[in-house]
Amino acid sequence: MRSADDHRVPPTRTDPKGVRVNGIKLNRRRLLTGAAAATAGLALSGCVGRSLGDYSQVSGQVPPKFARRDRVVVWSAFTSHNAEILQAIVDGFNASQQDIFCEIQLFPGYDALDSKLAASLTSEQIPDIVTLSDVSWNRYFLAETLEPLSGYFDAAFTPDEFHPRFLAEGTIRDEIYWLPWARSTPLFYYNKDIFAAAGLPDRGPETFTELREWGKQLKGFTYKGAKVKMRGYTGADDWYFQGSSWAFGGGYSDGMIPKLDSEETISSLEFDRAFIHDDQMAYLASSINGDFAAGVTATICNSTGALTSLLAAAEFDVGAAFLPVQEKPGVPTGGSGLAVLRNSTSARKKTAWEVIKYLADKGAPDWSLGTGYLPVTKSAINSPKIKARNAKTPAYQVAQDQLDRARTPDIMRRYVNETIAEMQIALQKVYASDADPGDVLHEVVRVLEPAIKQTLPKYQRLVAG
Incomplete structure (x- = not known):
């Protein structure tokens, strides 16, 4: 992460092969390598090359005091503080019984984990449990590498333990493949000191139109000696644009039919362009969290999972x-969940299930308390500690209440792997270089046509029916 002093993006330029942001050329080759290319290949070709149970467990270090236990390996994409919280929960599991040792192996984010997981499936040496993001697990499902989990539940641990909205997102044709864990929605964060000093209401804007009007009111305002922008945008994640595209009546797709070049979706990106380049009250930030904490920008949109750190x-x-x-609410769900890999042995999968049960029961309240992610199980939702925290800091309750407006990201964003990479390029062109939103989004649809056609048959067979 860049320091909080990196407030502004330097002058940018585009070329036919990509866009420069902070001196880094972000082009298709860069964004489609690693996880993107790996999971795309998995989803299209499938990787179950041998019968179930043939794949070995990845290697690792087991402390001597746990040497006689059955070993479960979790691949986690969480870093820094969140990694420490998860490790503390797993330490509690290891101390709670004497038969299983759970080992966490860390990766610096979802992309790094996805790349390594794709390679491990190819080499037939895999972990037992993986934290897969909301836009990557679907592709592993298409590759037929995820274990169906419905049959593992029993009377003592039923699917009803999980929040029904989040559980439904991991369910395909009445079979559960992906269990809720670190789930989130975006929130609108604002600096109350700036709002009060500038005469703005102590609330979020009702509409995007009102947000832009507030930006004009804020123009010229200084905070701690520096001029303030109304909003800092990120070009590293198109998740937020998925939400605003809905708010303007558009979206990414209707099933597998693209809507990115619809009049409504173009209007939502035109709003961002005008806010940044015409009003000059928003900008492409290198670190929205750092800029917000430093008072450089009055508002940002970021995950509920960022609330605690902010x-x-x-x-x-x-x-x-x-x-x-705007025309309607636009709140996408996001985050990640837990999946078990299909090509493990039956014994390893049953042992992994014991870890999942502990995480859902004992671990879920501590996870939500420690990280700020939404509570996703009954034990977390009904936790007295979480209720007390929400009463003391109402922002956490706001995050839970907004879930009533949330919906799953569009099909094309979840199943057509190239969509996110192409949309990152599109957003950066508009945010950094004032490109025409209509031209940019029509080009995205054109570029994605081959990937949609290639993904469609497997999607229809395994998902749509």
């Missing part, structure tokens, strides 16, 4: 509100 970093009162509405 509260700790900011030296001002942080406001949290629902995302703005």
Whole structure:
């Protein structure tokens, strides 16, 4: 992560092969390598080359005191503070019984984990449990590498333990493949000190139009000696644009039929372009969290999972509100969940299930408390500690309440791997270089046509029916 002093993006230029942001050329080759290319290849070709149970367990270090136990390996994409919280929970599991040792192997984010997992499936040496993001697990499902989990539940541990909305997102044709864990939605965060000093209401804007009007009101305002922008945008994640595209009545797709070049979706990106380049009250940030904490920008949209860290970093009162509405609400769910790999042995999968049960029961409240991610199980939702935290810091309750407006990202964003990479390029062209939103989004649809056609038969066979 860049330091909080890197407030602004330097002058940018585009060329036929990509866009430069902070001196880094972000082109298709860069964004389609690693996880993107790996999971795309998996989804299209499939990787179950041998019968179930043939794949060996990845190697690792087992402490001597746990040497006689059955070993479960979890591949985790969580870093820094969140990694410490997960490790503490797993340490509790290891101390709670004497038969299983759970080992966490860390990766610096979802892309790094996906790349390694694709390679491990090819080499037939795999972990037992993986934390897969909301836009990667679907592709592993298409590759037929995930274990169906419905049959592992029993009377003592039923699917009803999980939040029904989140559980449904991991269910295909009445079979569960992906269990909720680190789930989130975007929130609208604002600097209460700036809002108060500028005469803005102590709330989030009702609509995107109101947000832009507030930006014009804020123009010329200084905070701690520096001029303030109304909003910092990120070009590293198109998740937020998925939400705003819905808010303007558009979206990514209707099933597998693209809607990115619809009038409504173009209008949502035109709003961003005008806010940044015409009003000059928003900008493409290198670190939205760092800029917000430093008071460089009055507002950002970021995950509910960022709430705890933002509260700790900011030296001002942080406001949290629902995302703005325009024609309708636009709140995408996100985050990650837990999956078991299909090509493990039956014994390893049953042992892994014991870890999952502990995480869902004993671990879920501590996870939500420690990280700020939404509570996804009954034990977490009904936790007295979580209820007390929400009462003390209402922003956490705002995050839970907004879930009533949330929906799963569009099919094309979840199943056509290239979609996210192409949309990152598109957003960066508009945010950094004032490209025409209509031209950019029509080009995205054109580029994605071959990937859609290639993915469609397997999607129809395994998902749509």
